[in-house]
Amino acid sequence: MDVLLQGGAGANALDGNGASALHLAATHGVHAGVIISGLLRHGADPRTRCRDGRCVLHYLAKFTGPPDVAKQLRNLGLDPNARDEHGQTPLLQATVAGLVKMVRLLCDSGVGVNTPIFDDDKTAFFCAVRLKTVDAVQVLLQYGADLHHHGHSGYHEAAYKAMSNGSADAARINKLLIACGANVNAKHGCCRQGHGMSVLDAGGITRAQEEFALFLMANGALSFRYNEESMLILVSCALE
Template sequence: MLTSLTANAEGGVLENQLREAAERGNATQVKNLLDQGVNIEARDKQGRTPLLLATHGNQIEAAKVLIEAGADVNAKDTIEDSPYLYAGARGLKQILQLTLSHGADLKSTNRYGGTALIPAAERGHVETVRTLIEAGVDVNHINRLHWTALMEAIVLGDGGARHVEIVELLVKAGADVNIADKDGVTPLAHARQRGYTAMEKILLAAGARA
């Protein structure tokens, strides 16, 4: 019994060391701990895996070691973030590419019911939006607010060049320009209300209605 308790305590210490090494980006220590058989999915009290912690800090090399060792890129924490979803939302291009090439679930959603594409569009991460579109994420997915990626790029964007380019990318990828919000307000109406003339032109050319 004592031996079992001691082993469990030692295991807990090593798991904590793995999470800390991942968070700090110490790829060498991460590899050493994994070689010792430490649980690659060992979670903290917030349900965060070593990979998610590495992703939070954009620790690319540590994330690479973990992913190539088999870490689950779709493992969600208590607030429904996963390494894939977080990398997409934050525009962490290199980690995102790693998750996409290692089994990212393109249909997985965050706590708002949105795919990785929706917050990427909202935050103006042009290359991330392009990458997710090319990967095959549904451009017309509707989250719990009844907003698509297109709607969020308009309503929550700043109307600048990045968000205009994102609107263009989404439209070219087949985004439905007439999916309205829960109040029946269309993307075109939202663009006009905000004076986003460049977005308005793109939407009109794609058959948008007010």
């Protein structure tokens, strides 16, 4: 690469999608650091954006780039809150990819943990809960993630998943959120199950959901909309 650059190849040349050599280097995982360092030595501009608005930090976060390289780029002045044309940030990319070290680095860089990412106001924390990435949820909570952001509550999302499919990770996230102060009786501002419902209000309790329902009730869930079968299941479980 050094030979090519010394021979006149442009360090800031763009491909057909508007991606620079730095963007492409960021897709090379563990080898990204060496390539990016070489390009920077030859004058590559780290602030270059693709046509869709993504910067090099977006690529590093999406393609498992080394956190130390992201730190190097951050120190060169890259904005950790940079948004692409869809409003997505490097923090969202790292969260979706489950790159906990990158999530922590970006949080250390001062990213807006509770900054809405999409037009519907959801945050990176909500996405971490939806994807059941427990470690990312823990890191975001450490940096002040809002448990009940504008009705798109990470707590509600995790609770609905635990209720619907018995996911162990979703249940673990629920316990973590409740330990951090999530209100088990909070009403979801806009959920597909109905307006203004708590988790247990959303419908009948099945045998597969009984343990989690009792867990919520033990942590202060006050009441819920039930049918006769739901009540019999809960009573049966409580007596076992």
